[in-house]
Amino acid sequence: MTATHIPAAPAPAEPATDARALTGKRRIAFASFVDENYLPGFLVLLRSLALSNPDVCEDFIVLHDDLKPSSVARIRALHPRVVFRRVDADHYETYAKGDQDNYLVRKAYFILDVFRIRDYDTVITLDTDMVVLDSIAELLSLREGLAAVPQFFYGQHKLNSGLLVIQKEYLTDEFCRKIDQVGRSGSYELDKHDQGILNAVLDGDFVRLDARYNFVKRRLSGDLAVPEDTAILHFTGRHKPWQGGEAGYDKAQERWREFDIDDAELHAAFLTKGAPHRDLLVHYGTPYVERTGDVDTARRVALAHIGTGDYQAAVDIMESVHIPVDEAWPHEVYGHALLSVSRYAEARAQLLLATAAPNRAATAFSRLAQIAWVHGDDETAQKYALQGLTVDPTHRASRIWHQRAVGVPAQQQGSAADQLAHVAFYMDRQGNAGDKLLPESVRLAFDQDTGPRRWHPVHAHRLFDEAALERVNARRGMVIGGGGLFIPDTMPNGNSAWQWNVPDDLLKRIEVPIAVYAVGFNAFDGQSYRATRFRESLRLLVEKSAFFGLRNHGSIEKVRAMLPARLHDKVRFQPCPTTVTRQLVDGWTDPSRREDTILVNAAYDRAALRFGHDYGHFLAQMAQAVRDLGDLAEVRCVAHSLDDERIAFDLRREHGISLPVIPMYDFDNDEIRDLYARTRLVIGMRGHAGMIPFGCGTPIISLISHPKMAYFLRDIERPEWGVSVHERNLAAVLVERARDLLADHDRTVADVHGRQQELWKVTQANAAELRTLLGG
Structure with missing residues (x-):
């Protein structure tokens, strides 16, 4: 071209x-x-x-x-x-x-x-x-x-x-x-x-x-065969195939007639294709299931619904077919869908049936472990997780649920009346580094003592039941915060449709003051909450809260749009505490010198939503950027999660570039902060690959693949510190901005400190109000 x-x-x-x-x-x-x-x-x-x-x-x-x-x-x-x-x-x-x-x-x-x-x-x-x-x-x-x-x-x-x-x-x-x-x-x-x-x-x-992309019929005069590499065949001229065609082009017109089929034939033909788009699979598979009752197609359509967060639709299509007892995979998918809408007893029955087949048993056992863990039954969760690992010792989900069920050793608890209950996503070992740091950062915003004497943990993903309610009401207040909890698919449930698994009737019966603190609305571009359940739960939460703070103004706009006007003023700005880390960590000192490094982070969860059709472009541009950035400092890959290492693998495989990988998912919180404080620049795609180094006083450039990245940069009035992963000239723009930030590094760091100070003023003002509301 x-x-x-x-x-x-x-x-x-x-x-x-x-x-x-x-x-x-x-x-x-x-x-x-x-x-x-x-x-x-x-x-x-x-x-x-x-x-x-x-x-x-x-x-x-x-x-x-x-x-x-x-x-x-x-x-x-x-x-x-x-x-x-x-x-x-x-x-x-x-x-x-x-x-x-x-x-x-x-x-x-x-x-x-x-x-x-x-x-x-x-x-x-x-x-x-x-x-x-x-x-x-x-x-x-x-x-x-x-x-x-x-x-x-x-x-x-x-x-x-x-x-x-x-x-x-x-x-x-x-x-x-x-x-x-x-x-x-x-x-x-x-x-x-x-x-x-x-x-x-x-x-x-x-x-x-x-x-080959517009191969006109005239090239085939004399009834030549259509070349195998033809992508699009064009029947130019007056005689169209649906009107009878034209003599001398029979072979070309035969290719057209391959697709002159009815809808039922189309559905059947499409379902034989590998790796179909979810929307097309649902569109063609649903009528096919209605017409035939085919269980395997129902399973595939249900998985497509699960992949887009439409869990009830997945339940509906599986309920519409008869699943033979020995068909393990449909039972496992049906169980997954039921689990996602909190129909736990029915999900358990389906998953137990799925454990009979060796190829589905590990996944089924891991989901059974999940159900037990959600209900606080760690012993049963461990048992199921071990059964999953027995079937497949490499099964990652079973290992995760086993680790969660084992938990941490019991620690000395303080007096309930002196504690705050803290609803958060408590990240597993080798989990996302940013999410690992968040609960401690939230607690630091309230008290330098972040341990069990002052805090009672409530894992957001566990079912909030009568026992949990009793424990919370015995505390002096409740803080909800530690991540982008307003997202529909990380740990779906039918009780709230966001990350805290709380039924409305129990939320209504919380008697202590509730502070929602620095929560983010984390839906991706192209991702939505499909049910009214989230809006209803959100409205009730705002009504019950004494303080409702979201971590960026973009989230505030999104949430207000889902609420009645009378509740809009209750939704306010509270920056993520990671962005003011230097102010929160007792005895913090800025590094006397920094390593001559640039840390690069890329995220791969929900890759289709992040990159669309542009991943190849992104990777090629990053290859060029890494080469050019190498003239400014040593470039290293910092992986917040295991999946983040993919950029190093792909750069080496596709472009012959080797990057050292730093496994931050293995770091403790002090190590995370220390690494980010000592580098010269962080180029990150994850939200907290921008907010944490910024909070440590380090210059950042955000690779924007999610609106929250732009929300944060807009709040600190530095949108130029971000560049879209879809930017045509990504490499050139990225290197130019990096060079500008590094040229006078002291000035850039001072700018970061100044921007941070504005967020700290908001945090301090909110803290004064929270002390009045929650005591302590």
């Missing part, structure tokens, strides 16, 4: 609170103009796209001037993310045309409405007389220009407009004005319609794609 000059991108129009505007994640869409005459071709196009690219599911914009309701329904049945947009037909009446009275000629211009789209970053247009035969992943990864295949017979100067990959630089009013000017003046090849206009406007300035 050949890249050419492209116009400058317009300023983003999205509001600051829009997740995509904060993360920079590309929104990609397909688009076609469809009318009743070309509907048969479009339906085949949709089927071919799904069957040839089962892992791809982006919005599909259907431009139309008039479609019957029955046609709309047929289109919706084939794609879960269809967006219908009516074209402005009158707009094109003023264009000069070769045959003004021919309706086909008139409608040929309607696809130009695609350039009026403003809510996507990349739009891929497909003519309705196309059929997709192979992967189009390369098209989805394109980042620059307007790309197309050059016309057959006409050399490289002119494009064929049947397929266009359009970046946002061209989705502008300015480019639309150029199209209108050429169209109205008639200064283009009139018999080429929309294609003629685009070629006149671009004058050869487009990115050339290989012919």
Whole structure:
């Protein structure tokens, strides 16, 4: 492919609170103009796209001037993310045309409405007389220009407009004005319609794609076979396959007829594909299960629902089929779904059935251990976890539940009346380093004594039952804080639909003052709370709380939007205590000297939500950045969790770059703070790979793949300390900003201290109020 000059991108129009505007994640869409005459071709196009690219599911914009309701329904049945947009037909009446009275000629211009789209970053247009035969992943990864295949017979100067990959630089009013000017003046090849206009406007300035992405039928004259590497076959000309086709192209038309199937055939064919996109699997698998009662498909659809956090839908589809006693995997998935909506007794029964099969037993035993642990039965949890490890000694989940059930040795407790109950996610050994540090940091904001004399721990993921309620009400107050607890999928439950597993009736009966402290709303861009249960639990929590502080203003905006107006003022700002670590740790001294290092952190949980189609781009850019950053300091990988080490593995495998790895997940809290205080710069993707070093007085650059990173930088008024993982020129931007921060390191550190001081003022003001509310 050949890249050419492209116009400058317009300023983003999205509001600051829009997740995509904060993360920079590309929104990609397909688009076609469809009318009743070309509907048969479009339906085949949709089927071919799904069957040839089962892992791809982006919005599909259907431009139309008039479609019957029955046609709309047929289109919706084939794609879960269809967006219908009516074209402005009158707009094109003023264009000069070769045959003004021919309706086909008139409608040929309607696809130009695609350039009026403003809510996507990349739009891929497909003519309705196309059929997709192979992967189009390369098209989805394109980042620059307007790309197309050059016309057959006409050399490289002119494009064929049947397929266009359009970046946002061209989705502008300015480019639309150029199209209108050429169209109205008639200064283009009139018999080429929309294609003629685009070629006149671009004058050869487009990115050339290989012919396999728009392989025109004329190349196969004489009934030649379609080449095996053809990705998109285009039936140009007057004779369309759904109208009988054209003599001399039988082999090509046979490829089209492969996808001229009914919906039931499509569903069955799709379900044979490996690694399908979750949305497509649900869309095609659900009617297939309704029609056939197939248990294995129900299992796959349920897993897809679980993967998107729609746990009740997973329960519903498993309840709709009869699962044979000896079908272990469906029982295990059904048990997982039931567990996630807190139907524990039913989940236990399903999981016990699943333990009969060796290939599912370890997972089933680990979930049984989880249920026991959630209910406070450590002895039973240990038993099940050990059974899981007996089946598979390498089973990570069973090992985690065994470690949790063993717990820590009993410590001397203080008087209940002197203690605060503390609801938090208490991280396991070798768990996420940031989450490990958080509970202690929250406690430091209240008292230098962070141990059992002053604090009664309440693990957020354990069921808050009558015994827990009694213990809490015996304390002088309750603090809820220690992470992004407002997230639906880390440890799902049906009682609250967020991380604290608390039923409403027990929450109502808490008698001591409640302080929600520095909690974050941690939903990813593209992730949502699908049920009303979360909103109801959230509203009750805000009503019950004497203090309700969230750790960034982005979270405040998100939470207020879910609450009635009367509760908005109760939601206030309380920075994460890790961001003021220097102020909280007794006897803190800044390092007299720093190591000449730059620490890099990358996160891989929910990778599809973080990177979309851009991981290859991100990795290549990071490879270049690591090379260039090496001229400034030694670059090391700091892993908050085991999965974070992947960047070092991938950089070595794909780009031949070796990075030393620091296993921070093995560090204790003092070691975490010490390492971050002694480095010169931290480039991190996890929220606490930014907030912890900042709190230790160390300059940071955030690799933004989650809105919370941008929320924090916005709060400290340093948005330039962040760069999106989707940034086109990520390496160059990252290195330039690192060089700026390191050039006068003392000044940069002083700036960090100054920004931190503003957060400390808020924390101190809140602390005075909390002392009045909670005593102590």
